[in-house]
Amino acid sequence: MQIKDKSGLTIVPVPSLRRLTIYLPYLKELSSGVTEYVSATTIARALGYIPIQVRKDIAYTGITGKPRRGYPISELVNQLEVFLGWKSYKNTFLVGAGNLGRAIMGYPGFKDCGLQIVAAFDADPAKIGTRLFGIEILSMDEFKTLVKRMGVQLGIITAPEQSAQEIADIMVDAGIHGIWNFAPVKLNIPDDVIVQNENLASSLTVLSKKLDQIV
Amino acid sequence: MQIKDKSGLTIVPVPSLRRLTIYLPYLKELSSGVTEYVSATTIARALGYIPIQVRKDIAYTGITGKPRRGYPISELVNQLEVFLGWKSYKNTFLVGAGNLGRAIMGYPGFKDCGLQIVAAFDADPAKIGTRLFGIEILSMDEFKTLVKRMGVQLGIITAPEQSAQEIADIMVDAGIHGIWNFAPVKLNIPDDVIVQNENLASSLTVLSKKLDQIV
DNA sequence: TAGATTGTTAATCGATTAACAATC
DNA sequence: TAGATTGTTAATCGATTAACAATC
Numbered sequence A, B: 001m002q003i004k005d006k007s008g009l010t011i012v013p014v015p016s017l018r019r020l021t022i023y024l025p026y027l028k029e030l031s032s033g034v035t036e037y038v039s040a041t042t043i044a045r046a047l048g049y050i051p052i053q054v055r056k057d058i059a060y061t062g063i064t065g066k067p068r069r070g071y072p073i074s075e076l077v078n079q080l081e082v083f084l085g086w087k088s089y090k091n092t093f094l095v096g097a098g099n100l101g102r103a104i105m106g107y108p109g110f111k112d113c114g115l116q117i118v119a120a121f122d123a124d125p126a127k128i129g130t131r132l133f134g135i136e137i138l139s140m141d142e143f144k145t146l147v148k149r150m151g152v153q154l155g156i157i158t159a160p161e162q163s164a165q166e167i168a169d170i171m172v173d174a175g176i177h178g179i180w181n182f183a184p185v186k187l188n189i190p191d192d193v194i195v196q197n198e199n200l201a202s203s204l205t206v207l208s209k210k211l212d213q214i215v
Numbered sequence C, D: 001t002a003g004a005t006t007g008t009t010a011a012t013c014g015a016t017t018a019a020c021a022a023t024c
Helices: A014-031 A042-049 A051-062 A073-084 A099-105 A110-112 A139-150 A162-176 A198-215 B014-031 B040-047 B051-061 B073-086 B099-106 B107-110 B141-150 B161-174 B200-214
Strands: A092-094 A114-123 A135-138 A154-156 A178-181 A196-197 B091-093 B113-123 B135-138 B154-157 B178-183 B194-197
Touching: A014 A042, A014 A051, A014 A073, A014 B113, A014 B200, A042 A051, A051 A073, A073 B161, A092 A139, A092 A162, A099 A114, A099 B099, A110 B200, A114 A139, A139 A162, A154 A162, A154 B200, A162 A178, A178 B200, A198 B014, A198 B107, A198 B154, A198 B178, A198 B194, B014 B040, B014 B051, B014 B073, B014 B099, B040 B051, B051 B073, B091 B099, B091 B141, B099 B113, B099 B161, B113 B141, B135 B141, B141 B161, B154 B161, B161 B178
Parallel strands: A092 A114, A092 A154, A114 A135, A154 A178, A178 A196, B091 B113, B091 B154, B113 B135, B154 B178, B178 B194
Antiparallel strands: none
């Protein structure tokens, strides 16, 4: 079954989407092996899910398998990569070249999913003109012009929370459509801009509450 | 309404828990102002939720308000801090003092939620004995002994994915009960150890898929 | 008092899980 | 063929939202 929105795009529940991003690296590993097909049961067992969930998640993508055999691994890998957009480069600007910004810039896990941080920005004049992991650090003054010139769609905020809203405003004004926000503040943003908040304190709290429950 | 588990502990849905961690910093800010009470409507409006959701989330914690007025701010802040465990220190070991590890160690947002990274560990001999943000970097050889001695319950894995499982094994063996895992791999862990996975590539994918849907 | 807001029970919605026919 | 596995429809479960009585 395929649920589509008005424009014909398949709508995948976010939890399914997240799981699909977890299946993919595992399948890539498998694809270097000898077996040709993989079943939902195998995937589920390897990653700690249940087979029906894996089957349903894959069904959302429109990818089909063969009864009795499972899914052809290399085809599954290719189609999943396309479906998740890991093959299309996402030109991105990062603002805030502190510790967290640097960690994001140097994070090896992004090489496979198409994130291209083409420049970083920082308020500190001492950092401007330097490079981190080959990424040049520029002044915010150039932000808007460069967004247009380089066709940047995504912005990452790894700046202190005090400046996050101001940075978001500049991003929106520059025409950026998606913001990945690591600052623990609610950004005021027009409806047509997508914000993905990454809140580390919140994740930690979930973990520690779960701990309380079992201890 | 309060849902409790067998041991009498209140069970809060994870989404509610995450929202509560977002209300709290906002309320802390408010508490330095002049108003004494805050209503669910005010919180909701400020943070982009709906009032009934805020009310329900707060109800889960057992904190009560006053009809017509709302919730007494300072009391709400205090009780939420206790409820979320932000006032109790969580002695934690971090393994993998690379870029991400350093970002976590230096992350200012943790000061309010009780995370105490008491030591870091790394495989690189050159790093051992040095300090980052006042946190000493030690050899893995000392891990187990120190877990016992310092009463450490939480472990953070910010090491490359290749070594994540091995580190997890050591953590489990040392008696750690909760693992915050930043490596994009499924950890094989006994049932009584809680794992919280932080998958950056997955979050990025959710954002970029949402972007595709509106553009 | 009137009315705003809480707290709680009920309704809705969406994701997960189960059941099972279709298929190779 | 028998049996494993997919794909799909239905049932269940849990979170969100609505409705409303209680309260100050």
